[in-house]
Amino acid sequence: MKPFRIRLTIIIMLLLAVLGLAAAFTMAHIYRNSHEQTLEDNMLREIRLLETTFAFQPVGNENGAPSNDVFSYYSREALQIGKLTDSRVTFIEKDGTVIGDSESDPRTMNNHASREEIVAAARDGVGSAVRYSNTLKENMLYVAAPVQKPGEFDGYIRLSMSLVAVEDGVRSTWTIMGISLLVLFVIAALVSYSVAASLTRPLEHITRVANRISRLDYGARVRLERKDEIGDLGKAIDNMADSLEMQLKVIRDNEDLLQSVLANMTGGMVMVDDSGKIALINRFAEEMLSINSKRMIGKSYQELKQHYELSKLLGDGLRRKERIHDEQTLYNPEPRLIEIDGVPMFEDDDTYRGMLFLIQDVSNIRRLERMRSEFVANVSHELKTPIAAVKGFAETLLSGGVNDEQTARSFLQIIYDESERLNRLIGDILELSKIESKRSPLNFSPIHLQPFFETIREMLNASAAQKNITLDMQVPEELFMEADEDRLRQIFVNLISNAINYTQDGGQVRLNVHEIVSEQGEERIIFDVTDTGMGIPRKDLPRIFERFYRVDKARSRSSGGTGLGLSIVKHLVELHHGAVTVESEVNIGSTFTVNLPLLQADEAE
Structure with missing residues (x-):
């Protein structure tokens, strides 16, 4: 609508401009003609006054040509008259010879018989003309009239006056009219724009509302308080929008419900x-x-x-x-x-x-099914070995081996060891089950780490001394952290005892504890358990924390391991909101790194 409003305003202004310019040209023309006519009338009166009052002298000598005295007399008189009348005065003989002029030497001037004002004066009694004066370099008004003084002068008196004043007046008039027209245009523009706006603004508003509705803004309304056709149109659009909004609300509610169902489907x-x-x-x-x-x-x-x-x-x-x-x-x-x-x-x-x-x-479902099958198979296999050993040696004793006291004692020791192994296996399975099902909540409390690890050293010193293994623990004296003490002890007893078990005689097991600040600004404790044992092949590293997974099955069984220790460690570390990783090289050693928060933000369930 705005372009139409602007076009309407421009049309009105153009019409006013054409009318204003036409009036200006007409007034300027009238002003110029009236001023020129007034000057011409005044100059003619002055010529008639000179005709009756001027002291003419005979012009011709015995040869009929004007003498130098004549030129001097008429030029001198023309100069004096010109000063009095503020005009240029010229005396011209009937044949067109100039005998006196107030501004130029008449002897150097051309014959004026063919000049427009002279021709008109000879024909009509009065002649006038406007032309550019090469002498004065400006437009001049020339008025001439015939004068006859028998025996003295028979010719023409011509007065000329500059039109600079007239042209200045015309320019002033143009300036005044231009300013007036400009003010008129501004007023006309404001008025016409206001009129156009009063016609187009309601339509623009209706158009904007319709566009908003088309852009799905169904709450937009026209709400025009008018009693004309535009008001009726606005009310019709509002009624249509009300009906459309109600229908689309039902559609949108159903669509939102459908989208919610689709988005939250598993x-x-x-x-x-x-x-x-x-x-x-x-x-x-x-x-x-x-x-x-x-x-x-x-x-x-x-x-x-x-x-x-x-x-x-x-x-x-x-x-x-x-x-x-x-x-x-x-x-x-x-x-x-x-x-x-x-x-x-x-x-x-x-x-x-x-x-x-x-x-x-169904990846997780199939994986869980596979894990369940593997777990059952692994448990069955792990249980079968000690049970088979117990059964075999018991059968040997029952068949007569009990009579040999040394053999009986040896067999009973084996039965005892296998039952202990079976007991540990069942205990680890139950422990892992409780941890995974979160039936055993953690009790967090502050722990002073140096005395905490001293108790672990005392627990494991005997097994380390049996293999002549150096057990080194580097723990800062001032370091405290928040954790479940029993579960934390279970983590590091598992890790350090594993390091001792898989390190050759005379090796070294080292624990290094230090504090760091994570990229998120959280304070965390890093525990590095390093051994100089046999190491773990690279292909086995991704599976080292799986249940019942053993790198060296024969060595694991001989050490009494159940294959569940590292899996328990991993679950306990995760319950402490931490992570455990391993780096290892075969025949060089392994480093298990546990990363735990200094403070527990949320208690484990």
Whole structure:
């Protein structure tokens, strides 16, 4: 609307400008003509006055030509008269010869018989002309009239006056009129713009409201208090917006509910229409397939090029138009096992609309199933070995071996050791089960680390001395931290005893404790348990914290290990909001690093 308002204002101003300029030109022309006519009348009166009062002298001599005295007399008189009348005075003979002039030497002046004012004076009795004077370099008004004085003068008296004053007056008039026109234009612009605005502003408002409604701003209203057609239009738009807002609120509520369901589904959903274009992708499917729904919606399912087998299955479902079920492995980049169910979509009139594919990540389920099977197998295997040993030696004793006291004692010691191993295994399994199920809450309290590790040294000194292993602990005296003391002791007894068990005789086990500040500004304690043992092969490092995983199974069994110690350590460290890592080189040694917070922000459940 604003361009129209501006155009209307410009048209009004142009009309006023044309009228104003026409009036200005007319007034200037009238002003100039009236001033020139007034000057001409005044100059003619002066000529008539000179005709009756001037003392003419005879012009011709015996040869008929004016003498120098004549030129001098008339020039001198013309000069005096010119000063009195503030004009240029010229005496001209009937044949056009100039005999006197108030501003130039008449003897050097051309014949004036052909001058416009002289010709008109000879014809009409009075002649006038306006032309540029090369002598004075300005526009001049010339007025001439014939004068006859028998025996004295027969010719013309011509008066000329500069039009500078007239032109100055015209310029002044133009200036005044220009300023007046400018003021008029400004006033006219304001008035016309105001008039145009009063017509277009309501329409602009209605247009803005309509545009807002088109941009889904359904709360926009016109609310015009007018009793004309524009007011009726505004009310109609408001009524339409009210109805539209109510209907869209219902649609939006249903859509929000649907989007909430889709976004919070624990499975992925991909809808492909009958033309093969993706119509819907929920958030879980985006994350699972590593795609962007905004980029993929409206494009062909074949755009899922990184998942070739999946796109092939989608195409197969679209062609068959029947339920499908399959499991596939996605590499994104880690392998992920997904379960896919495809359901055809038909309307009431059996119109085929496409396929709805439900995608479920079953990686964890399959992994847990595999872990459960492996756990059962490992537990069975670990239990079978000591039970088999106990059974075998018991059978030997029952079959007569008990009569040999030395053999019986040896067999009973073996039965006792295997039962102890069985007891430790069952105890570790129950302990790990309690930790994983969080049935054993942690009790955090301040711990002074130096005396804490001194008690651990006293517990393990005997086993270290048996193998002549140096046990070195570097713990700052002033260092305190918040933790569950029993669980913290369990962590480091496991780690240090493992280091002693897997270090050759005469080796060294070292504990180094120091404090750091993380990148997030959190104070943390770093515990490094380093040994000079056999080390761990690189291929075994990722699995070292798994249950029942052993690098050297024969060495583990001979040391009495159950294969659950490091798994228990890992779970206890995580319950303390920490992390445990390992670095190792074969035949050089291993370093287990435990990173724990100095203070526990939240208590473990």
